[in-house]
Amino acid sequence: MVQITFIDSTGQSRSVSADEGSTVMEAALRNSIPGIEAECGGACACATCHVYVDDAWVAKLPKAQPMEEDMLDFAFDVRTGSRLSCQIRITSEIDGLVVSTPERQG
C-alpha cells in the first residue's frame, strides 16, 4: 500500500492508503476526499480532478503527457505543480506523495 496525503483549500490534511496500479484520483474517490469531482470518471476528458502536486514531489512524478497538458487548459488557476490526478499512477516510488486540492474544480 502507498500513502497519499491530500490537503484541501482550507489547509485540512487527509492521508489515505492506496493500491499500486490505481490512480491518485481513484484513491481520492474511494476515500471520499472532498475537492475532487472526476466528472468523466478518469478518461482525461474533463479536468475536474485537478490537484497541485507538492513542490518536493513535482520532479519525482513522470511528466504529464500532451493529452493531460491539453486537458489542463480547461482547469482553473493552473500552476507549476498542476496535474490531473486521474493521470498520476500509483507506484511504490510515490509513497508519501502530497497534493493539494484547488478551491473549486470549475
Place this chain on the structure above:
Amino acid sequence: MGEIVKTDAVIIGAGPVGLFAVFELGLLDIKAHVLDILPKAGGQCAELYPEKPIYDIPGFPTITGQGLVDNLMKQIEPFAPTFHYNQMVSSLEPVGSPEAPAFRVITEDGDVFDTKVVLIAAGGGSFQPKKPPIAGIDAYENTSVFYAVRKMEQFRGRRVLIVGGGDSALDWALNLQGVAERVTLMHRRDAFRAAPHSVNAMRELVREKKMDFVLGQVTGLKGEGGMLSHAIVRGEDGSTFDLACDAMLPFFGLTMKLGPIAQWGLNLHENLIPVDTEKFETNMPGIFAVGDINTYPGKLKLILSGFHEVALAAQRAHRYIYPDKKLTFQYTTSSSSLQKKLGVS
C-alpha cells in the same frame, strides 16, 4: 412563440439512454421529439469521451463512445425521431391530470411542445460553459463577459479579450478579428489543442501585429457598472499586470449543471430524481426519469441500466398514450408487426 409541436413523447437529452428511449417507445408506436442543449447527439459519450473505449455494453467487447452513439442513431432511424439541438428546456408544466397526463414543454428559445409524456434522460444535467472562478465575475456577465458568441456585431469596435487555448477560443479569436477593435488571445501556455490551421492563422495575425497573444491567466476584473475596463492578469513569470479590454470571452470547456430541472416540481435527492423501479416514473405521473439522472435503491450509473429503464418506462408510457389499447409483449426476433416497424420484414 412559433407553432406548437404536438407529440406523444418529449425526450430531454440525446445521450445513449435518450436515444435508446426513441427505440423502445417507437416499438410501441410512440413518436418522440428529442431535445438536447448540445449541437449534436451523444451526450457525455460524444462530448466527453468520443474516442475512449467502453467495455461494458452487452454484445460489444469494446466500442468507443462515438461508435456507440453512431450505432444507436442507426438503430433508431426507422422511428424517425425529430431532434432539436442547442435547446435547453426551461419549463415543464403539467396541463393534464394524473390519469391522463399532458405537459407543455418550453425551451429557452421559446419553442413549445405539447406532449403526453416526458422522459428526462438528462444524465449529469445540461452541459454549460465553465465559469472561471474569478471574484466578482457575475457583475460583468452578459454586459462585458460572455461564454458564447450569439452575435458578432455586439463586439464591433470593442477591445475583446479571449481566454483559452482550444478550438472555441481560437475560432472566435479569428472570427472576431476585423470586427472587434482589437483581439487579444490569452492562454496559460504557448501550445494549443486547437486545429493546427487555426493556430497557424492566429500566429500569422500576431506576426502581422493585427492580433495580440498574451501568456497568462486572468485573476481579477476591473470596471464600473458591469462595464469591464481591465483584466488583472498573472503573467507567465508570476508578475501581475492590468490588460485594458471592454469584453472578455472565457472558453474553458463545458461542465454539467442540473439547471432548470430543479424548478419543475419534481422531487429531488442530491440533484437526482427519485423514481420507482417498475416504471421509472417520477413523483409526477407521466414524467419519467431514466439513466444517470435518476436514483433508486441499488442504482448503478451504467449505460446498460439506462437501457433497461427506458424499456420499462415505455410500457407505462404506452398506457397513458393508448389507454384503450392492450399491450401484448412481443420479441423483435419473431414479431412480424415489430419487424414491420423496424423496416426489416
